Amino acid sequence: MSRKKTQAYTEEFRREAVRRADQPGCTAASVARELGIHPGQIYNWRRQFTRLSDKQFNAVDGVDYSKAESEAMRKLKREMETLRKENEFLKKVSAYFAKSQE
Structure with missing residues (x-):
């Protein structure tokens, strides 16, 4: 039983595909056909953009793994x-001074 090899797409590619599919006169199916991907993939990426806004590929289960967020977290932990x-x-x-006043 062989496993189908999946293509890893860059975030820039995904954003561009969704942007093109959202343009007037274009459909997800037509953009997908041009890019050689399944139309459902564009719908999935669009849903991720909508749900997770700017953090879409830096967040998993509501946890932000972006570089800026990680640095802020490390700083807060040090503090x-x-x-x-x-x-x-x-x-x-305070315990020492409390004993000495007795």
């Missing part, structure tokens, strides 16, 4: 770790 350490230190200092 959170710094604040956690400062909080632990302040707890120890």
Whole structure:
């Protein structure tokens, strides 16, 4: 049993195919025929664009994996770790001063 090899299309190609299919006087079927793909593929890409807007191929199950989002997440994690350490230190200092006032 052989498996059909699938073609990986770039995001730019997908965006262009959907844009062309959305032009007046064009149909998804005619654009698909020109590009040599199945018309259902254009409908799928259009649905992804509509549902996920600009993040369409950078998001999976509502999680944004774009470079900018990942960098922001790393920055927030670093900041959170710094604040956690400062909080632990302040707890120890306040306990020390509370004992010394007794």
